[in-house]
Amino acid sequence: MSWWADDDEDDDDDFDESSIRVRPNPKGNRPRTKTRPEHKDAVAGRIMTVDRGRFSVLIDQDTPEEREITASRARELGRTAIVTGDWVDLVGDTSGDEGTLSRVVRVHERSTLLRRSADDSDAVERVIVANADQMLIVVAAANPEPRARLIDRYLVAAFDAGITPILCITKTDLADPAPLLSEFDALDLRVVTLSQNDVPVEELTDLLVGHTTVTVGHSGVGKSTLVNVLVPSAERATGVVNTVTGRGRHTSSSTICLRLRAADGRTGWIIDTPGVRSFGLGHVDPANILKSFAATARVPEGEPPGGIPLTEAHDWEIIDRVEAGELGESGKARIESLRKLIEHTA
Ligand SMILES: Nc1nc2c(ncn2[C@@H]2O[C@H](COP(=O)(O)OP(=O)(O)OP(=O)(O)O)[C@@H](O)[C@H]2O)c(=O)[nH]1
Numbered sequence: 001m002s003w004w005a006d007d008d009e010d011d012d013d014d015f016d017e018s019s020i021r022v023r024p025n026p027k028g029n030r031p032r033t034k035t036r037p038e039h040k041d042a043v044a045g046r047i048m049t050v051d052r053g054r055f056s057v058l059i060d061q062d063t064p065e066e067r068e069i070t071a072s073r074a075r076e077l078g079r080t081a082i083v084t085g086d087w088v089d090l091v092g093d094t095s096g097d098e099g100t101l102s103r104v105v106r107v108h109e110r111s112t113l114l115r116r117s118a119d120d121s122d123a124v125e126r127v128i129v130a131n132a133d134q135m136l137i138v139v140a141a142a143n144p145e146p147r148a149r150l151i152d153r154y155l156v157a158a159f160d161a162g163i164t165p166i167l168c169i170t171k172t173d174l175a176d177p178a179p180l181l182s183e184f185d186a187l188d189l190r191v192v193t194l195s196q197n198d199v200p201v202e203e204l205t206d207l208l209v210g211h212t213t214v215t216v217g218h219s220g221v222g223k224s225t226l227v228n229v230l231v232p233s234a235e236r237a238t239g240v241v242n243t244v245t246g247r248g249r250h251t252s253s254s255t256i257c258l259r260l261r262a263a264d265g266r267t268g269w270i271i272d273t274p275g276v277r278s279f280g281l282g283h284v285d286p287a288n289i290l291k292s293f294a295a296t297a298r299v300p301e302g303e304p305p306g307g308i309p310l311t312e313a314h315d316w317e318i319i320d321r322v323e324a325g326e327l328g329e330s331g332k333a334r335i336e337s338l339r340k341l342i343e344h345t346a
């Protein structure tokens with residue numbers, strides 16, 4: 001397990017979830033609660049962060065009683081993974097009073113599950129977050145140097161999980177992002193660029209409200225810097241973050257769900273994750289990838305070949321048509337890259 005030795009993530013929740021197949025459900029709203037006879041008095045909450053087997057859970061969200069409580073895993077849950085973003089049911093002392101501990105007795109059905117594996121030939125996966133509907137792929141224009149292929153890797157993970165990708169290029173004060181972006185001309189990706197002194201807060205907030213967005217990207221690209229701008233310190237001091245940092249934890253060392261608030265009061269959730277060295281795709285289902293790619297493609301004007309839109313074509317037709325140039329040169333490069341990533345998976 002040395003491959004994730006550089007991550008400072010919780011150690012008690014490294015469970016193999018390969019037996020749990022979750023169908024991506026991009027349009028999924030809040031997950032349904034499984035109704036079971038036990039624990040009728042349980043209350044629902046959402047996991048904000050995990051720290052050595054202890055969960056910080058937000059309950060009574062958006063009510064005057066909203067509070068973050070600490071919980072442990074009920075024995076009956078066995079080794080079921082519980083990750084940031086999960087909706088769970090809790091029993092026991094849910095007062096949130098100092099020193100109290102509640103118990104997670106159920107994990108709700110997930111709308112999405114972002115996973116990665118050690119490397120591309122390894123189907124053993126590690127769960128990163130649950131119930132995110134957007135992925136902010138954070139890449140620096142320079143320092144660290146961007147690589148289109150790494151972005152493809154994140155795109156495959158997003159497509160596989162049924163999560164909408166957004167490309168965020170940081171550090172445009174250090175280099176021109178245009179050459180990198182031109183490599184993604186074929187895709188109708190939402191792109192946001194920012195520099196040290198110019199973060200488009202309004203544009204980003206607009207994109208994030210009403211969603212749960214997980215940030216991904218190599219260490220040092222500026223994920224936490226961005227999150228800190230989007231979640232003003234006043235909110236941190238009184239909200240979700242304060243409780244968490246109160247434990248003396250560095251935000252970059254664990255996966256944390258934070259609430260952002262637009263000027264008009266609308267809210268969204270952004271999940272800051274630690275940068276990881278490897279983002280293996282051994283667990284992905286190739287069947288999900290080409291369809292999602294076609295759905296994200298920047299569709300050229302005019303009648304599609306044979307009158308069939310790319311989104312309705314068979315997988316082999318998608319490959320053939322894109323290779324034939326339907327999405328231009330960048331389309332050819334992307335489909336080749338995606339094919340390689342898919343072929344190398346377990
Ligand atoms: N020049 C420049 N530096 C930036 C920008 N955004 C972030 N940085 C710097 O990049 C460094 C790394 O930023 P972090 O926010 O810690 O990066 P991270 O992605 O959270 O890294 P990990 O937590 O290790 O995954 C810091 O020194 C930031 O000040 C930017 O737009 N321009």
Ligand SMILES: [Mg+2]
Nearest residue numbers: 223224251252
């Ligand atoms: Mg960080």
